[in-house]
Structure formats: structure tokens, C-alpha cells
Amino acid sequence: MNADERIIKYLDNELITEEKTAFEKEMESSRELRDKFQKYVSVKEEIEKLKGLKLNPDYIDSILPEFHFRMLTGKKETIRKSLSYAFGVMLMFIIAIAILRIFFNNHNDPKYIVEFALSLNENQKVELLENLNGNYAVYNLIPDNDLIQLLEADLEINSDVAEAYGIGYKEIIGKLTDNELEIVYQEILKKTF
């Protein structure tokens, strides 16, 4: 047991009688131990001075009225808190969905589609058009994933490809309103074009 341990145990009255007597004897002869002991005593004295601190009576008097007020308004608070939590959870859910959509739908980015269209060779364009028109012929020129994404994507690509093959629906759709255009696009998606 080192000096600190012995001092702390002595102050806490945790030394047995023999240890206590030996410690007191050693203190008489060791100035170093006495100094160290005195520092611990100072901590304890400081604590003693702070034990009996009294709170400001005005503050004490305000505790119970506030408690009763909280008990009265507690239920309203609980409902308000629950609604706040529900709103927070909903907001997080919407943000998460939005992030996931951005992350997983980046292949529908018009820039990607245009780049993809430009990258197609003649045979691949034929395959794409056939698929868009519902005349399935298995060419396997375009990877399935890309094909599916294109079929499900913004159909601006169809205009580019159709134009390349002289299928002039771009002229037709040029005269349509946005709503009508949407219907045409939906029809294309359903492959009934």
C-alpha cells in the first residue's frame, strides 16, 4: 500500500487498528508524509465548507409551482413532442428516399442517356428501336441492364434514335402540349407506340 492509499484509507476510517497506529507513528517521524496528508485534509476541509450550502430561497420557492404547472401541461407537451418526433422521422424518411433515388437513378440522367445514344453503333440502334417498338428480337448487342434502364428512362433518347432512323415522331410531338406529350411518352413506355 503506497502513501496515498494509506492516507485515503486513514481519512475514510478504513484502516484496521494496527495499521492506523503504525500510520500515525510514521506521520510523527516523516515530514513528507505529514505534508502529503495535510494536502488531502485540505481537500476534505474544502468539501466540508461546501456541504452546507443553501440554495437561494426564491429559487427553492419556484420549484414546486413549476412542477405543478408541468404536470398540468404535461399531456399537451407529450402530444406536441410525439408530433415533433413523427415529423422528424417523416422528414428523415423523405430525405433518405430522395438520396437513394439520386444515388440509384443516376443512369436516368439525360446527360448519361445522350452519351449512351451517341455511343451506340448502327446495329445497337436497330436493337433499341426494335425493343422500343415491341418487336423483340434478341440481338444481345446492348447489355440487358442498359436496355432496361433506357426503356424506363426519360424518352428523349427515343427522339434521338428515332430521328436517326427517320421515324419522325419528333415533329409530331413538337405540336403537343406537355400533358399530351406525357401521354405519348407513357404509351411509348407501354411499348404500344
Add this chain to the structure above:
Amino acid sequence: MNFKSDDYELVRDFLSGNQQAFNNLARKYQEKIYWHARRMLGDHNDAHEIVQQVLIVMYNKLNTFNFSSSLYTWIFRITYTRSLNQLKKNKLKRLLTFNFNEDIENHGYENIIEDLESRERFLIMEKLLSNLPTKQREVFIMRNFNELTFEEISNITGKSVGALKANYFHALKKMKEFMEKNER
């Protein structure tokens, strides 16, 4: 009438519908709750919030208290748990606001202690306590300020007496060093 039977009667009266009995219980323990929370958290507003929370728990849960321990221990356990939760919340708040300073800020209700000298003394002690790790701080406060035995602290915190003694030893040793530095 001793402390324990006094509590027993107050609880019994409250549970039979006497609201005044609860007010008496609250008056009896509110300062003890405040001081423990204040020393643990180092902030008046946090300590005030803990007082209110503990009173609400007492009001709602006193019917489950069966006097297997003293009422003081039961209240103290609630105070201890709530204070720890508040510490965790504060840590998280600091993390989210990129404030990595672990020091307790001594702010809020400046006149909570009316006597100027005592207030200054208290604020210094609070600052020194804030430098102790949580586990050491809690056992130091309970042992010295609340005068609880290690067995009682073990009953409240659920930690072994041996672990508590080890933490207390380090806490007291550090406090001695902090005070030495502070005096220089």
C-alpha cells in the same frame, strides 16, 4: 418520528390522495436532487431540469415504490440515472456542434448561492470536479458530498464496491493535485 417512518407516512398519505404530502416530500428532497445534479452537470439549467424530471417520476411512480430500500436511495437512483443521461445528451450536443471542449461551463442563475464568498468557492470546486472523468466524479460526489457508503453507492449505481473504491481513490488523488495547481 424518524427519517424513514416520516417518508413512509408521507408516501402512504400521498398514495391515498393527499397532494400536500407530495409537496412535503418534494420540499424535503428537492435541494439534495439539485445539488447532486448540479455537481455532476455543472450547469444550473441542466440541474433544474433534472429536479423537475425527478419530481415528475416520483409523482408518477411512487405507487411502485415498496420500501425495500430507503426512499432517499430510490430518489437518488433516479437522480443519478437522469444526470448520466443528461451528460450523454450534452456530450452528443457538443459533438454535433463541433465543440470538443469537455469542460463544464459554469453558467446559469448566477445568484443560486447568495453569499458571494461561498459562491466563488463553489464555482472553483465545480470547475475542479469537471476535470474528473464521469465515473470518478460520481463516486467522489456521492461519497464526500452525500456521505453515502460504498455499499449504498453500489446499490445506486450497480457497480461493485471494489470498482467504486478504485475510482474514489483516483478521484481523491486527482482532486488533491487539482487543488494544489489551483492554489499556485
